[in-house]
Amino acid sequence: MTNLATGAYSDPNQTPPLAQAIPLGIQHVLAMFASNVTPSIIVAGAAGLAFGGAEQVYLIQMAMLFAGIATLLQTVGIGPIGARLPIMQGTSFAFVGVLAGIAAVQGLGVALTACLIGGVIHFCLGAVIGRLRWLFPPLITGLVILAIGLYLIPVAIKYAAGGAASFQMEAESFGSLMHWTVALSVVIVALVLKFFTKGTTSSAAILIGLIVGYLIALAFGMVSFAPVAKASWITGITPFPYGFEFSLGAVIAVTLVSIVSAIETVGDTSATTKAGAGREATSEEIAGATYADGLGTAVAGVFGGLPNTSFSQNVGIVGMTGIMSRHVVTIGAIVLILCGLVPKIGAVIASMPLPVLGGGVIVMFGMVAAAGMNMLSEVEMNRRNMVIIAVSLAAGLGLNLVPTAVQYLPGVIKILATSAVAPTAIVAIFLNLVLPQET
Known part of the structure; x- marks a missing residue:
């Protein structure tokens, strides 16, 4: 898509x-699209749902449906809810590690209940988000995002190699040449399109790569x-499809990630106004964006959807096209809602073999880690900050890789300790508050 008279539509209300x-x-x-449905596939697999089965299809539907609804909350708004900017919402990768761990140990009912409660808390952050930003400088947010990416990369490799027995795949075929041929075809096509084409094909490079891999x-x-x-072809939605099951540890874990997600949304809101209108985001826009994030997550959790957040890649489209119109993104939201109401579409996505998905998420998860590194590039690498990075990552990723190291902790605390994201965030915030600044 070529740049359509940059600045001609710098007002969000123009169409x-x-x-x-x-x-x-x-x-x-x-x-x-690909980034939006992938978290649901991963969490469904961690919960032990049949690969390609009706329950997984339902979760994929909810990912599309509530990404569209959450986007409408952002672009159209209700009262103070919504930035009324061209901000595309989608299922957040930030929650995947925590929710996959909860779903595997305690079930989807606990995970989705935590999403509902975490969403309500996230919504409440809209009233105070401006005053909390000092707790999350680039050192903290970059570390957490980097930890999320590094945690997810082994999942991508497992998928690319063909999954495991728990994902309904034959263990003896794991790592076969056929699986890697399919996965690498996705990676190669995505990279070629991303860097050697422009416009729509570049923006949708991963999706097109997945389609090519699917055909192979x-x-x-x-x-x-x-x-x-x-x-x-058409179906309804079910409230609390896996019941309402409260777990304090699960809620704490999801809430911690929600705070980081809220800070990300603040950044995306500011980036959107800078890219499309050359100005800073107002306090009302930042608060409204956070309210929409939280409400979208809470409502999605009721019906089986995972937490929603603003999608940074769509900020790039605003900058590339120069089109700041929120109504353009509203059209995208309507498309997502229609897709979410058609189970056939969810079933086609669910029929995607794991190596195809693996090829796509190798790129996506790597980009999550790269985004964290990019944020850390803004941080002065003095001894203090390097110690915070070292200790936080060692604690978060180390306990995740060796969960038996904390096998005697109570269940709730063990889930938090081995989630990778939560210990990284807690240790980083604590050290950043107590270690003196270097002069």
């Missing part, structure tokens, strides 16, 4: 002609369309 607005809205969907897997006989044939 390009529909002939331009609809393709732009679809471009926003293409840029975030189909040629190898790795795809089954049986679940697609069984899926209906």
Whole structure:
């Protein structure tokens, strides 16, 4: 998509002609589509749901549906809720590590209840987010995002190699040449399109790579369309599909990540106004964006959706096209909602073999880690800050890699200690507060 007269639509309330607005809205969907549905697939797998089964299809539907609803909360707004800016919402990778651990040990009911409660707390942060930002300088947020990416990379490699027995795959085929051929085809196509093309093909590089990988897997006989044939065209949604099960540890873990997610949204809101209008975001826009984040997460949690957050890649589209219109992103939200209400679409996504998904998430998870490193590049690498980085990552990733090191801790605390993200954040915040600044 070429730049359409940068600055001509710098007002969020302006709308390009529909002939331009609809393709732009679809471009926003293409840029975030793969990243939006992937967390649900991973958490479903961790919970032991059948790969490609009806329950996994439902979670994928909810990811699309509530990404669209959360986006409408941002672009259209309700009272103080919503920044009323072109901010695309989607399922957040930041929560994957925590929720996968909770779902594996305590079940999806506990995980989704924690999302609901965490979303309410996230919503409340909208009233105080401006006063909490000092707790989360680039040193802290960069560390947490880096830890999320590093935690997820082994998951990407497992998927690319063909999964494991727990994902309904044959263990003896793990790491086969066929699996790696499919996964690497996704990586290669995505990289070529991202860096050697422009516009829509560049923005949707990962999605197109997944489609190419899917076709190759189909040629190898790795795809089954049986679940697609069984899926209906239209379905309803179910409140509390896995029940309401409260766990204090799960709520604490999700809330910690919610705070980091809220800070990310503040950054995305500011980046959006700078990219599209050349100005700073107002306090009302920042608060409204945080309210929408939290409400979108809470409502999604009721019906089986994972937490939503602003998508940074879509900020890049605003900067690339120069189109600041919030109504363009509203069109994208409507497309997502329609997709979420059609189980056939969810079933097609769920039929994607793990090596195809693995190729895509190798790039996506690597980019999460790279984003954390990019934030840390703003930090002065003196001895104090290097010690905070070293100790925080060692604690977070170390306990995650060797969970038996804390096997005698109570269940709730053990989940927190081995989640990678929570201990990294807690240790980093504590050390940043108590260690003296170097002069």
